[in-house]
Amino acid sequence: MQLTFDADVEDFRREFVEFLDANLPAEADMVERPRSTAAIPPWARQWQRLLFDNGWLLPGYPPEFGGRNATLLQQYVHQLELSRRRIYHSFNPQGVGIIAASVISFGTPEQQQRWAVPILRAEITAALGMSEPSAGSDLASLRTRAVRDGDHFVVNGQKVWTSGAHDADVLLTFVRTDPDAPKHRGISVLLIPTDLPGIERRPFASACDPADLDFNEVFFADVRVPAENLIGELNDGWRVTTGSLGHERNMLWLGFADRMEDLLADFHPTTTVDRDSYATLVMDATALRLLGSVALARAARGAEDVAGLSVLKLLGSEAGQVASDYALAATGEAGLVHPTTTAPYVAMNLDGHAGSWFDRYVRTFAGTIAGGTSEIQRNIIAQRLLDLPRN
The missing domain is CATH 1.20.140.10 (Butyryl-CoA Dehydrogenase, subunit A, domain 3)
Structure with missing residues (x-):
């Protein structure tokens, strides 16, 4: 059993510690708690962009996605050093850790540049549209429909517990595109800009803090989404689902x-x-x-x-x-x-x-x-x- 890290991991840690010591935001800024909401303060956007530009945002990714091809153990010490200082790499954690990562894993090169990189650079923010009133733990029971109409999908349905949706620029949304297929096989994934007509976002408070309007209900009424916003293959959304939750x-x-x-x-x-x-x-x-x-x-x-x-x-x-x-x-x-x-x-x-x-x-x-x-x-x-x- 080895209870220490190899030299390459410790060298990686040392370099990151030196970066943190030289670049940490002011302590008064860092005490603000990051929520999933996309209402990110300017200093936090600058901090996330600085991490991206120096390869410290998601170190396991290649440089073009804010990383440096770090090993898993190097990524671990990266997380350790952040947690020891009680600081965060992003105020849009779902956008960075799940949505951008999913687009990188399953999207086309054009989608990666159009959506993933701006999310990682804190230029736009994203929320995750998974859960529904009758589809929480059993996500495969989701009912939000997307019907192909020419070069668009028409989306109707509802999501709930969608953290940060009221401030997000885009929603990674899981929809049913084949109602006749087995429930795990008829799901697709769309990136839906929140400024499209027909989208209504209703934030609501949590039991912990009435002032914390992070959760949302999201309603889709004949929302026309460009077909080019499909992430992954049609009706192959369950594979994206497991990948998204696996990041x-x-x-x-x-x-x-x-x-x-x-x-x-x-x-x-x-x-x-x-x-x-x-x-x-x-x-x-x-x-x-x-x-x-x-x-x-x-x-x-x-x-x-x-x-x-x-x-x-x-x-x-x-x-x-x-x-x-x-x-x-x-x-x-x-x-x-x-x-x-x-x-x-x-x-x-x-x-x-x-x-x-x-x-x-x-x-x-x-x-x-x-x-x-x-x-x-x-x-x-x-x-x-x-x-x-x-x-």
């Missing part, structure tokens, strides 16, 4: 590990019960880091372990939720203090925002839903890791 999945666990270690820094036990809970948090955080390192090493060798990644996602999201629940119980009434106050027990979120323990606890539910619910992860583990029957 950066090898390091999805890292965000949960960061949040759990943030809890360790903020949760100060005062009773025996608190100390037991704290010890559980320490063990879970350590286990997540170790299991994540094993999965990362396996991926670096070219092995794919979907079930193992599901274990990490399940452990990270649910252990963080349990720990936040313990912390909220330990703080009592003080844990309900609104994050804008300066009363005791107001913790600092990983993103630099002050948040009450209640606020932090409520936000953990998103982690058990987004990217595949805990139920979906358990099904994957049961079928692919434990070889249990489907029924």
Whole structure:
């Protein structure tokens, strides 16, 4: 077992650290929390563009897409150095990490230059149109239709939970183009500019923060989308779907590990019960880091372990939720203090925002839903890791 990195990885890390030391935005700017929304402040656009121009935005990609052909382990230390400073490479994370990446993977060279590069350079922003009122975890049940009409598709339907749609310039939208095909085989993907006639975006607040208008309902009424905006092949959208959700999945666990270690820094036990809970948090955080390192090493060798990644996602999201629940119980009434106050027990979120323990606890539910619910992860583990029957 090797617990250190090779020289090439450490040299890569050293170069990135030198870049960060020389170019980090002002600390006052960085405390603003990035949401999926595309309303990016000017300084953040400049920061993202600087990262792109120097190959530090998505280092695993080639230089023309803001990278430097980095290995997986080099990408990992890149993420580590960002998380240690509590800074972000983009205020449009879905646009950069999922949508631009999907266009690079499945789009034509013209689409890559027209859409992916401007997203990566923070010139335009993008949101992801996947979930629908009756198609959340079971995405293949989506009903939003796109019918070919000459050199356009006519789109009708609804999306929901579309983070940042009200500010986005374009939506990567999953639509049904063959209603008679098996549900996984009749899906296509369109890039839909949000200024087209027939699109209505309705932002709504989350339970965590009534002022946080990040989620959206999006309605499509006879929206005419140029056929050239089709990403990938017609009716082959499920392959794009799995690719979109697969981008950066090898390091999805890292965000949960960061949040759990943030809890360790903020949760100060005062009773025996608190100390037991704290010890559980320490063990879970350590286990997540170790299991994540094993999965990362396996991926670096070219092995794919979907079930193992599901274990990490399940452990990270649910252990963080349990720990936040313990912390909220330990703080009592003080844990309900609104994050804008300066009363005791107001913790600092990983993103630099002050948040009450209640606020932090409520936000953990998103982690058990987004990217595949805990139920979906358990099904994957049961079928692919434990070889249990489907029924």
